[in-house]
Amino acid sequence: MGQQIAFHKADQLKVKPDPEHLGFGRHFTDYMLEMDYSVDDGWHDARIVPYGPITLQPAATVFHYGQEVFEGMKAYRAEDGRILLFRPEMNMRRMNQSCARLNIPAIDEAFVTEAIMKLVDIEKDWIPSKPGQSLYIRPFIIGTESFLGVHPAESYKLIVILSPVGAYFGDTVNPVKIYVEDEYVRAVRGGIGFAKTGGNYAASLKAQSKAEELGFDQVLWLDGVEHKYVEEVGSMNIFFKVDGEVWTPALNGSILPGVTRDSVIRLLQHWGVPVKEKKISVKKLFKKAEKQKLEEVFGTGTAAVISPVGFLKWEDRLIRVGNGEIGPLSKKLYETLTGIQTGRLEDELGWMQEVSSEETAVAD
């Protein structure tokens, strides 16, 4: 690109939060990355600026017509001090797939990755290093044109903010209780389900609060056409270990193509565990459970990595998965993924990208 990334220094840096009480997505670092799009200049003016509020016209597209996409990725601090990103090229590629669906102009994936690395490097002192902790990276793009008409915006903002986080579901890996939602629908083929865009999450809130009221942690979404086939759970992809095989719903246009999902499939293949992407009916799953063949269930996502499922409720039936605790395969996947991500385990599949500071690069 030959594009420069400007750096505007903050007058004062923040006091960092207590690493014992990070929570998820509540604290933000000193800087953020910003970039603008206009029809005349394309994506331009990449700059790292002090973290602070965004000012937009009240008629900005994002407030009315939901033209917005986002990504979620993490930076980890390895024991040897290296700073590692997990498959960032996958997130950048997916961001462009989301952009294409939402009529948002494509970003230069390599350039934005470089800019994110620069931001993470500047903020490296913010990366927490206890088990389960990381620096969550949230790139997002919003339509900013001031115009009340349903059409793609002519101007956009890309922003990347960073948040030091603990484990998404708290400090211990407790199996979650899942409610199979048979009324509300998250997405349907031909819709926007495969894109990481606000509308899918907005559509999910009602079912999630219903599940919580009924005493469950998350919702298992069924397909929007027949309400029979499993799609994803809450904001994660879902896997089932059935009679020695691992199943996950095939990507059909209404399921988010998760980076952790893809990584789990590749790890299982690498290990020689049979794994199938297919259409999975909830009825069949419950039948398998009755016959004691449903061995493990787990969700996958950047935030939680692997989230074991202990209970599944569908209509009037409640099943306990295995003994209700995390299963051995789920545990092995969690430990392998987090091990690779934090540099404790060898990165056999070539997933990690190191963030090296310019000083180091020069010194080398």
Next chain:
Amino acid sequence: MGQQIAFHKADQLKVKPDPEHLGFGRHFTDYMLEMDYSVDDGWHDARIVPYGPITLQPAATVFHYGQEVFEGMKAYRAEDGRILLFRPEMNMRRMNQSCARLNIPAIDEAFVTEAIMKLVDIEKDWIPSKPGQSLYIRPFIIGTESFLGVHPAESYKLIVILSPVGAYFGDTVNPVKIYVEDEYVRAVRGGIGFAKTGGNYAASLKAQSKAEELGFDQVLWLDGVEHKYVEEVGSMNIFFKVDGEVWTPALNGSILPGVTRDSVIRLLQHWGVPVKEKKISVKKLFKKAEKQKLEEVFGTGTAAVISPVGFLKWEDRLIRVGNGEIGPLSKKLYETLTGIQTGRLEDELGWMQEVSSEETAVAD
């Protein structure tokens, strides 16, 4: 409520735009209405303030998870000087229906109507009065909590902005060319299709741009399950006059319950024209057209009021509706609705609400 509405005067007022070139949704008045929601205080601090940018934290819910709803309504200046709103209670009720689906706390419909009337009264000099012109009113609510987790926000902003507008599709009522979309889907039952929320419009952009590339003005959406039944067109509801009867798709959860849609049905009933809300297959419509029984097609919405459809394209078939010009019933509906809205015709159905200034109220 006993709530007060504060008024912060602007230092300087804007120069008003040329009434001959208003366009739609490009110009905004001097003031806007703002109101905040917090868990502790509920909806509070209603205030009319100078129109200007909104400042939000980068992690605000609306930028990531699409938690946003809006409404569209119009204020008209009658020939006798009265300022009239068209069925504002319908918009306020629908806004609360949208809020309920999106987990946004309900507004006090009567109070917000009163506040909007106060705003419109302050801005009455902005209401244009040529045929087809009006003051477009855009209330919207956005989630503002600074937190990166998928859950309903704990804080919100309600904002109402005003825009003097000409006719939505330009100065002449030209029939539009419609493309029946059979790949992309706008909404599905169990989803958010009935709510006026950003995600539905975001989902529609891709199909709309595809239709435009193919030389059409708008998209006709089919149902998300079977891709067989007509739902709505672009951002309007749709009506068909078939062999003397008027048909419109029944509200099924994935169709927006339009205020103009409801008004057209009531007007037709009032006139004794048979009107049916039902499931309408696109195949049947094309069969009727072949037999010269498809007499008129028109879209309905607040922005365009009545928008006649001249051509319909589905798969490889293109039909001309009637003689491709606006039909007599479409024309009568347009003239009656705009006549009632601008006070030229008697308001037999009791739809108009007058905005009376406080001075007048006191003087009375």
